Amino acid sequence: MARLRLGPLLRYVDEECATVWVEANRPCVAEVRCADGAYGSAPTFQIDGHHYALVPVTGLTPGTGTTYEVVLDGGLVWPEPDSAFPPSTIRTPDHTAAPAGPVRVTFGSCRWAAPPADEHDPVGPDALDSLAARLAADPDAERPDVLVLLGDQVYADETSPATQTWLARRRDLTDPPGTQVADYQEYTHLYYESWLDPDIRWLLSTVPSCMIFDDHDVIDDWNTSAAWLRDMRATPWWQERILSGLMSYWVHQHIGNLPPSELALDPVYEAVRATPDGTDALREFAARADADPGCVRWSYRRDFGRVRLLMVDTRAARVLDEQHRAMLDPDEAEWIRAQALDGQDAAPGAYDHLLIGTSLPWLLPHLVHDAEGWNAALCRGERGARWARFGENLRRRADLEHWAAFPTSFDALTELIEEAGSGPAAPATVSVLSGDVHHAYVAEPAWPDGAATAPAARVLQLTCSPVHNSIPASIRVGFRFGWSRAGRALGRRFARHARATAPRINWRKTGGPWFGNQLMTLTMRDRTADLALDQADAKTGGLTRAAERQLT
Numbered sequence: 001m002a003r004l005r006l007g008p009l010l011r012y013v014d015e016e017c018a019t020v021w022v023e024a025n026r027p028c029v030a031e032v033r034c035a036d037g038a039y040g041s042a043p044t045f046q047i048d049g050h051h052y053a054l055v056p057v058t059g060l061t062p063g064t065g066t067t068y069e070v071v072l073d074g075g076l077v078w079p080e081p082d083s084a085f086p087p088s089t090i091r092t093p094d095h096t097a098a099p100a101g102p103v104r105v106t107f108g109s110c111r112w113a114a115p116p117a118d119e120h121d122p123v124g125p126d127a128l129d130s131l132a133a134r135l136a137a138d139p140d141a142e143r144p145d146v147l148v149l150l151g152d153q154v155y156a157d158e159t160s161p162a163t164q165t166w167l168a169r170r171r172d173l174t175d176p177p178g179t180q181v182a183d184y185q186e187y188t189h190l191y192y193e194s195w196l197d198p199d200i201r202w203l204l205s206t207v208p209s210c211m212i213f214d215d216h217d218v219i220d221d222w223n224t225s226a227a228w229l230r231d232m233r234a235t236p237w238w239q240e241r242i243l244s245g246l247m248s249y250w251v252h253q254h255i256g257n258l259p260p261s262e263l264a265l266d267p268v269y270e271a272v273r274a275t276p277d278g279t280d281a282l283r284e285f286a287a288r289a290d291a292d293p294g295c296v297r298w299s300y301r302r303d304f305g306r307v308r309l310l311m312v313d314t315r316a317a318r319v320l321d322e323q324h325r326a327m328l329d330p331d332e333a334e335w336i337r338a339q340a341l342d343g344q345d346a347a348p349g350a351y352d353h354l355l356i357g358t359s360l361p362w363l364l365p366h367l368v369h370d371a372e373g374w375n376a377a378l379c380r381g382e383r384g385a386r387w388a389r390f391g392e393n394l395r396r397r398a399d400l401e402h403w404a405a406f407p408t409s410f411d412a413l414t415e416l417i418e419e420a421g422s423g424p425a426a427p428a429t430v431s432v433l434s435g436d437v438h439h440a441y442v443a444e445p446a447w448p449d450g451a452a453t454a455p456a457a458r459v460l461q462l463t464c465s466p467v468h469n470s471i472p473a474s475i476r477v478g479f480r481f482g483w484s485r486a487g488r489a490l491g492r493r494f495a496r497h498a499r500a501t502a503p504r505i506n507w508r509k510t511g512g513p514w515f516g517n518q519l520m521t522l523t524m525r526d527r528t529a530d531l532a533l534d535q536a537d538a539k540t541g542g543l544t545r546a547a548e549r550q551l552t
Helices: 127-137 161-168 184-195 198-206 226-233 238-257 267-273 279-291 330-341 366-379 385-398 407-420 473-483 485-497
Strands: 004-013 017-024 029-034 039-043 045-047 050-058 065-072 075-078 089-091 103-108 146-149 209-211 300-304 307-312 353-358 429-434 440-446 458-463 506-514 518-525 528-536 543-550
Touching: 004 065, 004 075, 004 089, 004 184, 004 198, 004 209, 004 238, 017 029, 017 065, 017 238, 029 050, 045 267, 045 279, 050 238, 103 127, 103 307, 103 353, 127 198, 127 518, 127 528, 127 543, 146 307, 161 184, 184 198, 184 238, 209 238, 226 238, 238 279, 267 279, 307 330, 330 407, 353 407, 353 518, 366 385, 366 473, 366 485, 407 429, 429 518, 473 485, 473 506, 506 528, 506 543
Parallel strands: 103 146, 146 209, 307 353, 353 429, 429 458
Antiparallel strands: 004 017, 017 050, 029 039, 029 065, 039 050, 045 050, 065 075, 065 089, 103 518, 300 307, 440 458, 440 506, 518 528, 528 543
16 A cells, blocks of 8 residues: 655645645555645656655636645545644635735745654754644634745754664764765655654645755755865765755755746656656766756746745855856856846836845845955955965855855845846835844845935845754854944954955844744735744744834
8 A cells, every 4th residue: 555655745836736745655646636626646756766746736726725635546645544733725826816915925944853742852942843833723824825945954964863873773874974864865864854743744735835955955065165075076975965965855845846837848857757767867967967057957936926036046056166256157147137037127017026035145244244255355365375275264164155255146146136126117125035044134235325226126135044953152142243333343354354345235234133943924915015033932832923024
């Protein structure tokens, strides 16, 4: 009998169709049967002995909600018998309705898998568990239209004690990579540990999700520099690690980000499904992606009515040559620009709100920004070979690899935001959604008075992290200091030493910093937008509203 090993995950949803991702224990046909008659089925495909299906569900009615069941080879496998959770549902938008309904986007990043419920959690309650509890207690309450997960969905390099015990039964942990995962099978264990959590499993079955990787999905500081990459490729274990990381990301996260129409044209998806065992085809794809990042696009676009979300790959698409460093290769950068400006050449434009999802913040505390620009100049050789060696060592130790560490790319993103936020079709807001830094804050840029490039849209850096992780007290103090006048003055000294040109924009923190396990939610209706920050409360196990404000 076919059984459900992982999932279901509700991924893409529009007005008339959806996709549901599942893993089964053997080859089978997966079906999704909705209470309103909508239906989908797909045969599983095989990767390294695992059996997956991404089921396209069609016949949905705009602006409605329907419960659904998952059936494998004719046997009902979801919902589970005697489940304490409400039925999983697919809720479709109706963007043609007048007046238009709100679009709610909840986002965050950095989630260690929570320990079992009967064990002590050293980093406090998981914000996603708390969100699941809130929605399960009141299934008719407002819920996110999409959950945007901005990286570090799994930690391949920081495994839990339970996972290390499991790894030790497979291999000798004194051999590299030690307690880090080594291959595809070990990656699948991370996803089981993270997504079989009962609360998370139900939440992901009933709230659509968009995902993008960050470094820990592969390894800390992934692609931080050309020297880093050379060192990693010289190790005997890295090749298997990077191929397995890209393969598992493609299976578990990437394909669910895409609409069925794009998947139908994807040659890798076609090749994997056209053979009884797609392992070799997917491994060949991962090898190409590692050797030539320009041949693959992990970034993608989603439109939710008049809200546009661009999810940007800030890891695999990097150019690492010190003299030409860029967060995005030229083709990727041009694609992002084209998607941001598509349909905006005449009023009223294609969207009222532009969301740019990038795991790494665009606007950082001033001290951190200037330190990263200074470090980039040192590594480029601006102060000679000795300083360059010092800069490379510091970059790796201090994680100096955000947009500010790629000054040309920082300027290019600033210019794109200026262009997208200007003109007769200017949106009401342009928001950069980020995570990575294990705290939350709001920052807003300002252009010089009278600047011809100043956008009409309100521009915000919205950073929310972690969902479930920790941050040392010393780092908390450092981030607070980074926003201070003294921190800013120190940052200017770094900039002068690097002979760095000052950014043509200034910015200030207008909210936070907030520390804890947390999620941010943007609620957008027509040209209005509201922001809320909810934190997991250790006393109640629920979510507590830490901040809220109108953005327009």
